Amino acid sequence: MEHVIFVPAIYHIGDVSQLGSLFSFIDSRITIKGKKIILYLYTNSQVKDKDINYLKTLPVSQIVICENKLFSGWELPYIDAITQHINIIKPHAVISISSDFIKSILARVAARFSCGFAVDCTDIIFDESTYKYSFLKPAYAGNINAEILVKNSSIVFATLKIKNADECSFETIDNKVEVINTLIENIEPFAVKVIEKNLAHDIDNKLESAKIVIGVGRGIKDKENLKYAFELANILNAAVGVTRPLVDMGWVDKEYQIGQSGKIISPQIYFAFGISGAAHHVCGIGSPKLIIAVNKNRDAQIFKIAHYGIVADATHALKSFVKIFKSKVKGC
C-alpha cells in the first residue's frame, strides 16, 4: 500500500538547506515500504539553479516547484494552493518545517479538512502496523517529552523543529524537478490591500546550524550593547541568539530567540551573557560541549549548567572577549 507524505515548503531567500535535515529525518522515522514523499516548493520568483541542483539530491519521490506572483507575505494564496494540492495528492500526512509563517498557513489548511495539527514537534513515532502517527514535543519547559496523538483525523498535519543541517545524512539521488504555474482558484484578489511594505532586513544568522552561539540575555542592559555580541560572533564565525525578553522588548527579531517558544539550536560552544538560565531558554540550547556563562549574580541558575562561569558584568565581559579574540584571530 502506498503511504503518501506531502511536504509543503516556502522558498525563502534561496535557503532550502533545512529541507535536507527534514527529509533525512522523515526518512529515518518512517521506514515503511511504499512510502512516497512529495515536496511542493511555493515561490513567487524563479528558484536559483544552485537550489534546484540541491533539491534534486533530496531523498524524495517527487519535487514540484509552484510559481505564482501571489505567493508573498500574505497567507491566503498559500492556503488555497496547498488545499488544492492536498485534494490532488491525497496524502496521509502533511509535514513541514516549523516556522511561524508555515504554522499559520497549515493551521488554516488543517481546519479546512477538519483535521488535527501538531506543531513544533521534535520527533515522529510511526506505527507501521496501524499507520498511526504520534509526535513528541517538549513540554513543561523541556522537562518532559509529551506524546501528541492526532485523533480521528483523515490527514495528519504536523510541523517539526529539526536540528543542525550538518547532522543529517542521506543517499543523494538525481531527482527530476517539475515546475508548474500554480493557478489559485476562488481567491478574492482584493481581500487584502497592500498599502505599504516595510521589509525586515534579511536575517543571515544561521542560528540552527552554528557551531558557536553567542547567547545574550536581559543582563546586557541596553539594546546598544548587542553590537558587541554581533562583533564577537563575527570574529568567531558564530551566530547570535537571545532570550525571550529581548524579543519582547523589541530589541531583536524573533528569529534570534532560543528556547521553548523560539529556536532549538545545537552548537558545540554556547556563550551566555547576562542570561539567568531559565528552563524555558535552556531547553533550546541542545547539549553543547562547552558552556561559558557570564552573570553578575554568582547564584544564577545558568552557572549550574555552565562549564566555565564568570561573575562579572555581561557587557564588560563581552567587550573583553571581543578584544581578546580579535587579537588571537589576528595573531593566527
Ligand SMILES: Cc1cc2nc3c(=O)[nH]c(=O)nc-3n(C[C@H](O)[C@H](O)[C@H](O)COP(=O)(O)OP(=O)(O)OC[C@H]3O[C@@H](n4cnc5c(N)ncnc54)[C@H](O)[C@@H]3O)c2cc1C
Ligand atoms: C510559556 C513560556 C515560554 C517561554 N519561552 C521562552 C523561550 O523560548 N526563550 C526564552 O529565552 N525564554 C522563554 N520564556 C521566558 C523565560 O521563562 C525567562 O523569563 C527568560 O528566559 C529570562 O530571560 P533572561 O535570562 O534574559 O532574563 P532575566 O530572567 O531577567 O535574567 C537576567 C540575568 O542577567 C543577570 N544580570 C543582570 N544584570 C547583569 C549584568 N550587568 N551583567 C551580567 N549579568 C547580569 C541577572 O543576574 C539574571 O540572571 C518563556 C516563558 C514562558 C512562560
